[in-house]
Amino acid sequence: METYFDKQKEELYDRAIKLVENATQVRLESEDKDIEIEVTDEFKRDFFSLVDKVNFNLMEDEENFYGYFLFQMNREIKFDMSSPSGVNFKGAKYVIYFNPLLFLKLDIKQMETTIKHEILHVISLHLVRAKELKDSGKYSTLAINLAMDVVVNQYLNYLPPYSATLEWVNVNYNLKLEPYQTFEYYLEKIQIELDLQEENEDGEEHDTNISDEEDLQNNELKNMNFKDEYNQEMTHDIWDDSDDIDEKTMSEFTQKFVSLAQKGKNPDYLEGLISSLKSKNGELPWNLYLKKIMGTIEANKKKTITRRSRRQPNRLDLRGELRNHKAEIAVAIDISGSISDEEFKQAIKEVLAIVKNYNHEITIIECDREIKRAYKVKKLKDVQDRISTGGGTEFSPVFEYLNNNKIKKYNMLIYFTDGKGETKLKVKPRGYKVLWVISGKGDKLSLKNPYGAIKKLSKVEEKNKGNMLDLKDVMYDGYSMNNQQPIL
Template sequence: MTSQQDNITALLQGMKSSVSAFEQTKDRALLQQIDSDFQRFAQLATLFLIAERDSYYGFFLMSMTFRTNYAVSSIAGIRLGEYPPVFETNPLILLKYSLKEILYIFCHEIDHVVFNHPAEMVKSNPEGSPELFELFNYAADASVNDMLNNEIKQGNQFMQAPRGIVTSEVIKTKFQLPFVLPMESYHYYFDLIKHCEDMLGDQQQDGIAPIPGSEPGGKENGDEREGEGENANDSSQGDPADADNVVTAADATGNISDHAWTTAAESGEPASESAEAMAEAVKELLNEVNDMMGEESRGLMPARFATAVARANKPPILNWKAILKKYVGTIAADKTKTRMRLNRRQPRRFDLSGARESKTLKIVVAIDTSGSVRDEQVKQIFNEIFAIIARRSFELTVIECDAVIQRVYRLQSPNDLPDHVEGRGGTSFTPVIEYINERRYFRDALLIYFTDGYGEVSIPRPHTYRNLWVVLEKVSNLSVENPHGLVLPLEE
């Protein structure tokens, strides 16, 4: 055992004694001592992981600050909404675990970030359902803990799994599944259990790592575990020495599966924006850690770290709905003459009318009716379009065309859409382009052309404001060599 490990062990024993003394006396001066000792403990743990064990986790800890919070019931969590990110913990709970278990908890929280679980949780649960949140935690923990347990089997003996953690085997047993693969992504486990809200129940110890000392009888199995919990609930928040602070005791509801990630519902942000902000924070942290490492350290990293860095920096996959939403915000508006404004070109000519923008958005949707676009797909397409332009005044023109134009009509809502489209012959894009180019009305319109892609090689340039081609399958199916616009697949 190294002197560095001796120092960590001695410091941990001192903090455990302080926690025990606080639980007996409620002397808040002890909390300040615990705060100070924990900052030193975190630094020693960081150096220990970098110098002797696993720099993957040590460099992550170097990129974060540490904060104690006695008001929370979760053991630990990484706050991505602050810079640098904050590793926050309630020492009254965390210090009930052994040194190896604490290091496991540190690595557990880091791997959640590596796999982008905070952002994925928001995307999978935009309404903030507590039941769905709990199921996500089961899935995310099974993925992370299986991999950490495998590292232990491969020789990483510096950490030890707390008893009762969620694993793939726990998922199989708790949710009564016939077969569950180990060491899979959270997606795999979440898909298996996301409709199992009725199986959650109140079994707090079923698959959840209990606080040592919190169960009847107080003692936990394991040579390195020690300490017994006692209620230390007080009232409220702030400096640990403040008599009004809330102090959540070690035998409260906290457990290793209780991740206090901010949900979209709690933050007040739309789910998409909250998830995007979290993903960006994860990307920044991953890149900072990667840049901090030398080539040798990167070469020793698990493959999942390199994969996570590459995934975070991968250019986003564009989709036609996102592009349409962006276009709607930038498309030019009509100009109408008005005597209420001066003419911009000749402002001294009071006899000339000025111009103002009308707020009407013009969209023309061309549908390839050669037989490849199904009627239900057409309905779904227009549902998406109307959802995007719902807050704008708009004029939406539909052109149905196979080899020739079949119908041209206006839509005010998806309910106005005919039951079926006309055509089902061959495919030609030129009739639509010529129809648009012959009418000045479409000069400031957005053209969206839905097609399977098989048609002419060359088409006239559409005289519209912008053009977007949405292809049913692969964008490479579009036969047009120069579409004069962006080409995207119907599905991501």
């Protein structure tokens, strides 16, 4: 049985089509390609009246967080968007956009879902993350969009049929992606598959049996100022129009929006995302921070007799230098019992994933009051079971070890600890960067001068908890903050 809402939706869709047809006719007659679709105030009022009804449903739902979040957002109509809805950050406000040609094709449950979808991107800070990844040039827009959508869509029901779900990506890209993983996990897997497909397509003949007239018509349609079909590769293009603000500022604004939207008890997965957002305090998490500074680490140089010294070319007795293209990374672990095996194994897994694109060598150093063992690792299976110890912790032995090593010149030290140790190092770090990662059980670093950045390691599930599962502990500290599995 057709409801009043359905009739209102169909009427608005017909009016939207009429607006497009009028603009298209004017454009063809005037040959002015810059003519925009004129959205009347009356259409805006009626369209957003329908959106208000959707929002009312969201606010009445047990997940009313989304309704109160949407209530704070500015709203705009945008016909040239390749998705039913989109979001960006403008003038200290999050703005949600709707394409009537796509949004009005959805039923009310799908409308609710597409709004939730955009808000999950916001509280996951995907707008910031996407910009950084695009600027890096390492990942395609399609891979980034697919990975981000896979992450948020795992929490949603009543998705539109074309949505990029985990199952859809696995089937269409011949992958076996696991559920509730970090955004970075999905991005790497998807990009590898896209690269393989591109290699296989090279050299294939494409159908060019298209008439000049058809080609002209196709180009004309592409240039029209409206989109009536969903396009996964363009679905987040509107993010590029966000105001250019720093990550900390955007995070602070997001936290304010979140705070005002919390009017009751949220589902566990949503609480996990919000807790992760608030715990960041606008700072980059440890693994993203590590990824950012990896590119700044200069690999060691080796001496060569085939090249003269650049500084003193006339000194034939001085050997020149060549880049060795292998930097040395030391990973120190406090084995005094303050960090669980699960925490450390997950952290090492992320370290290996981050440095795999670089030619770096990793040395793990186990230390309490003194260094117990040091060994190299290339893969996760190389990580050995930690030596049992119950003593206290001192940080200085690790710095002494790195400073006095005559065989290797270390470029970076990542120190995993609960933060409890000396208040002052006996020696200063010499020639290498330092990143302190405080375990989920720790609070702060005891050192007054850490000589490096201090980041927090989120908790992970510990095996000795048996069948008891606390979702707040099932977090790997991935930047996407979307690796918590919801309770079904």
